[in-house]
Amino acid sequence: MSSPELSLIQRKILNFLLRTKEAKLSELAKELNVTQEGLFSVAETLKNLGLLKIEEIEERFLKLTKEGKLYLEQGLPERRIVNLVGKDREIDINSLYKLGLSKEEIAIGLKWIKEKGWGYIQKGKLIVNKVPEIGEDEKTIQLFNNTESIKENSKVEKVAEILIRRNLITVEVKKDGAVQLTKKGEEEAQKLEKIVSEPQEIKIISSYDVLSGEWKKKKIKKYNLEAKPRKYYGGAFHPYYSFEEKVREILVGMGFEESDGPFIEPEFWVFDVLFQRQNHPARELFDTYRLKNLKTSLKSIENVKIVKELHEKTYGEAWSEDVASRLVLRGQTTCVSVRFLFERKKPPIKMFVISDVFRSDVIDATHHIQFKQIEGIMGEYGVTFRHLLGILDEFYKKVGFTEIRFVPSYFPFTEPSVEIIAKHEKLGWIEMGGAGMFRPEVLKAVSVNFPVAAWGLGFDRLAMVALGIDDIRKLRTINLSELRGE
Amino acid sequence: MPTIKINYEDLVGLIGKSFEPNKIKEVLPNAKCNVESIEGNIWILEVTSDRPDHFSSEGIARTLKGLLGVEEGLRKFESKISKVEVIVDESVKSIRPFIMSAVIDDLKLNDESIVQMMQLQDKLHDGIGQRRKLVSIGTYDLDKLGRRIFYKVMKLKDIVFVPLGYKTEMNGKEILDLTEQGKKFRNIIPNDVAPILEDERGNILSMPPIINGEQSKVTENTKNIFIDVTGLSKVRVEDALIVLSTSLCERGGSIEWVKVIEKNTGNVTLPNDKNKDLKITSKDIKENLGLELENNKIIKLLKSVRFEANLVDDEILVKVPIYRRDVFSNVDIIEDVAIAFGYNNLTPESFLMKTIGKPSEKKMLERKAKLVMIGMEFQEVVTPFLCSIERANNWNYNSESKVIELENPSIEGYESVRPSLIPGLLNSIRYSAHASLPHRVFEVGRVAIVMNSKIHEFTNIAAAISDDKVDLGEGHMRLFWFIKSMTGNEPKLEAFSFDKFIEGRSARIKVKDSLVGIIGEVNPENLLREGIRNPTVVWELNLEELLGSASTFFK
Structure with missing residues (x-):
């Protein structure tokens, strides 16, 4: 771990301890002229850095109560009474009042005389055996002659207990800490020893300066407003994702709910449900990535039989379940749409996907093997091709294109099919993607009986235009210098 | 889609009437032929695979004759x-x-x-x-x-x-x-x-x-x-x-x-050379295209795309030319009506539907995860789902899982599916050699492996910190904060050795009894092999395992 730069007060603590080996926080606070509370957190930081050991200490201090203070001046009531007894060692209790003692003092005094065994009461008279010696309790009270408080120690502990019980003394608990350098701290302190001196003009105000008020005495250097900031790079979304969020927001705003599915799919969902004839060039290895030695079972999928019938009836060729169960990396997100329809089955449906697809290809400025599609479907009784054009028109206007055109196209799963081209100020007309109405065969394959408009638009092309990038490889850059604009 | 080469003079000759190249260019898209390039008389066209009759200039000319009004209706072959x-x-x-x-x-x-x-x-x-x-x-x-x-x-x-x-x-x-x-x-x-x-x-x-x-x-x-x-x-x-x-x-x-x-x-x-007969109605056109057309208009449009069309009892009987191998049902004819009408003459229309738009719960959780990472000053990166077999095997740290390979890779270095996001992050650090330190990158993305001969696809999150001085503690504290802010739980580390990490500086991550990922300081030997010069600590979590079923759509 790289050791952070220490503040002035931290350095001073290390320096002090290097000399004294061990110190109490209270001492340190006095030495450094800061409050003990403030010092505590500074010491805690040093402890977390592994430079200090702190042992917490609790100290008890004794203090006289108001009553205790009175007796310090006048003596304890029992002592005062005994002192009043004359040579005959007896006195009429009633006469005590005349001698200037209060009723309470007499009561307390008599109680303790009895308790201490100094004398006894007989027929209204107090009889004292002899003048008693000064007791430990009285000596203890006398200790407060010169000081406000006394640290509790074993010598006074027992007596103090009685005095506390008599409510003449109270206890105050003070927290402190014994601090000591660790080995690491010692090394650090030695290193720092030379540089403890305070700068005349300071650039940085330390916590020591704040706590001690020292900052007022110092000259603080003005910050150079012309200076370039120090290098700093915060965290950020990848621009590719930021654009995805933007598109997501538009589609959610248009009332679409989002879905997605696995990247790895059986050909069944990628091709067969979408009415792509088996043994078609698009299903060949030079277009679609297939997984080595891996297949899946279509047993649990209930529409396999329907798909088989549709293919065999229309194309006049045997349909192979084996081919349909081969696993591929999906080449389009339309498989998500048909899965969604098959699961939902009921209108109204407005669904979108922004996710990855894969094509066996090269990687250069205009080609990639992985890119994203913006997929969408809209299904409800009464939806027509013109509604499809309406949705596409609305979407591209929201993305920022003012002019779009529709060109006839071919996809095995839609009829009519359309390709969308949009006009860009600089780039001219750009191909944006394909769309169409799902063929009746596709709708049958997913057991849906209402029309469904569908589209699969190029996300990367749109992102490149929006982000002003002309090389598709830069779109997913992994270079921090580029991402930070360094 | 196939591309073919035709000769403009030959094409015009076949059409039998002279047209300006621009006029031909204008109507070609309606035959689903896209002009890719023109060099003198040689035109390169992209055609669609459903129309093999457009794989040579004869068939294209036949279609264009209809679109240009030179010859309409069914082409009959004696x-x-x-x-x-x-x-x-x-x-x-x-x-x-x-x-x-x-x-x-x-x-x-x-x-x-x-x-x-x-x-x-x-x-x-x-x-x-x-x-x-x-x-x-x-x-x-x-x-x-x-x-x-x-x-x-x-x-x-x-x-x-x-x-x-x-x-x-x-x-x-x-x-x-x-x-x-x-x-x-x-x-x-x-x-x-x-x-x-x-x-x-x-x-x-x-x-x-x-x-x-x-x-x-x-x-x-x-x-x-x-x-x-x-x-x-x-x-x-x-x-x-x-x-x-x-x-x-x-x-x-x-x-x-x-x-x-x-x-x-x-x-x-003998080959079947009978014309296929189909029936459509103006109602079909309205339901599919949202277009109200008179029967006569429909018949006229159909003829211009070379069908024979006759009104028989309110239905239009359509004869399909024998070279049209792509016509299976009514929708295939309806598309031709739309093309003949002109896609750009169909005014877009909105459809009012009572639906509530919403992003998927999974994507929102991913977004939350990304925000926590960004708060910890990590830069998001996006790396490919495919990687080299060597990398995939190197970082397949789960002993029970196998790497998925492609049967037909098209580029060296992209032969298998990544079992982990870590190789992608290391790649990012390698490519960022000139960016100032520290390098803090993360990715939320999919990985896949085979376990018990079944495919498992997960969404993971991985983070890497590479700096002049960095240790497991740097990764650990951020991992701790990430899991705490995402789940409220505190992760525990459990001893784990893996040869790509320094011995004694790696662990499995456990949250409430389930294993959710790994963390480790990358072994310097491995760093140098990856072309990285600074110590690097990485961690990776299975987001679905961490957050529960809400984050998944894989059953």
Whole structure:
């Protein structure tokens, strides 16, 4: 771990301890002229850095109560009474009042005389055996002659207990800490020893300066407003994702709910449900990535039989379940749409996907093997091709294109099919993607009986235009210098 | 989609009326032909795979005639039964069972028409023919052949003829070994035998699907052409024969269908050249296109896209030309009506639907995870789902899982599916060698592995910190904060050794008894191998495992 730069007060603590080996926080606070509370957190930081050991200490201090203070001046009531007894060692209790003692003092005094065994009461008279010696309790009270408080120690502990019980003394608990350098701290302190001196003009105000008020005495250097900031790079979304969020927001705003599915799919969902004839060039290895030695079972999928019938009836060729169960990396997100329809089955449906697809290809400025599609479907009784054009028109206007055109196209799963081209100020007309109405065969394959408009638009092309990038490889850059604009 | 080359002069000649190139360019998209480039008279067009009749200029001209108003309605083809016969031996059954054949009479060929014919054959071979496996086509100068053609299987050594483009005779084995076509297509047929066509004089015409004979090749002097189409799929054999025959007829000439006679049974088959009949109504058009059209208008539009259309009791009876192999049901005709009407004449319309838009819960959780990472000053990166086999195996840290490989990788370094996001992050750090330190990167993305012979696809999150000085503690504290802010739980670390990490500086991450990921300081040896110069700590979590089922759509 790289050791952070220490503040002035931290350095001073290390320096002090290097000399004294061990110190109490209270001492340190006095030495450094800061409050003990403030010092505590500074010491805690040093402890977390592994430079200090702190042992917490609790100290008890004794203090006289108001009553205790009175007796310090006048003596304890029992002592005062005994002192009043004359040579005959007896006195009429009633006469005590005349001698200037209060009723309470007499009561307390008599109680303790009895308790201490100094004398006894007989027929209204107090009889004292002899003048008693000064007791430990009285000596203890006398200790407060010169000081406000006394640290509790074993010598006074027992007596103090009685005095506390008599409510003449109270206890105050003070927290402190014994601090000591660790080995690491010692090394650090030695290193720092030379540089403890305070700068005349300071650039940085330390916590020591704040706590001690020292900052007022110092000259603080003005910050150079012309200076370039120090290098700093915060965290950020990848621009590719930021654009995805933007598109997501538009589609959610248009009332679409989002879905997605696995990247790895059986050909069944990628091709067969979408009415792509088996043994078609698009299903060949030079277009679609297939997984080595891996297949899946279509047993649990209930529409396999329907798909088989549709293919065999229309194309006049045997349909192979084996081919349909081969696993591929999906080449389009339309498989998500048909899965969604098959699961939902009921209108109204407005669904979108922004996710990855894969094509066996090269990687250069205009080609990639992985890119994203913006997929969408809209299904409800009464939806027509013109509604499809309406949705596409609305979407591209929201993305920022003012002019779009529709060109006839071919996809095995839609009829009519359309390709969308949009006009860009600089780039001219750009191909944006394909769309169409799902063929009746596709709708049958997913057991849906209402029309469904569908589209699969190029996300990367749109992102490149929006982000002003002309090389598709830069779109997913992994270079921090580029991402930070360094 | 296939691309084809046509000659503008030839195309205009076939249309039979002169049009400016710009006019042709304007209507081509309505034939689903995209002009890719133009160089002089040579136009490169991208056509669609559903319209094999557009794989040569003859078919395109035929469609354009309708769109340009030169000739509308159904193109009818006069046909007869030819005197030529094909006799099929039973031996072909298990090797290449289907054959169909035709003769085109009275052709006037020139260089361009031969080029177009060859192009059409090539594109049919590649497309519906699956590179000759399912369908292959041979064309011959009929006047150099006998009238009885035998289709049978022979041993390679007994097949002897001069292959097309060669001067000397070869036997079947030599043809497979020495000719370019032989080498390219030999895997379609068995090792020791091959199907052949032979006339009654004992001349071997060809060895489908490999090569034709030189002796009967088509030249510009050829007047009558014999066509054979052989293959494994009867439907495709018929498709190819009809598309080729009808295209050739566009240059004059007429079709004679050839009887194919089974030698054993005497059964005769001929191609089906009947026009398909379909019925549509104006209601169909309205329901599909949202367009209200009068029957007369629909009929007019249909004629311009070369259908025959007649009103019969409020329904429109449509006859489909035989070369349109893509018309299966009404929607296929309705699209043509839309095209004839003009896609850009269809005004977009909105559809009011009561739905509530919402992002998926999974994507929102991913977003939350990303925000926590960004709060910790990490930069998001996006790396590919595919990586090299070596990298994938290196970072397949779960001992029970296997790496998924592609059967057909197209680029070196992208041969398998990533089992972990870590190699991508290390790659990012490597590519960021010139960016100032520290490097803090993360990715939220999918990984996949095989476990218990089943595919498992997960969404993971991984983070890497690379700096002048960095240790597990740097990673640990951020991991702790990430899990705490995402779940409220505190992760525990559990001893784990993995050779890509420094011994004693790696761990499994456990949250409430479930293992959710790993963390470790990358072994310096491994760092150097990855081209990274600074110490690097990484961690990776399975987000779905961490956050529960809400984050998944995989069952």
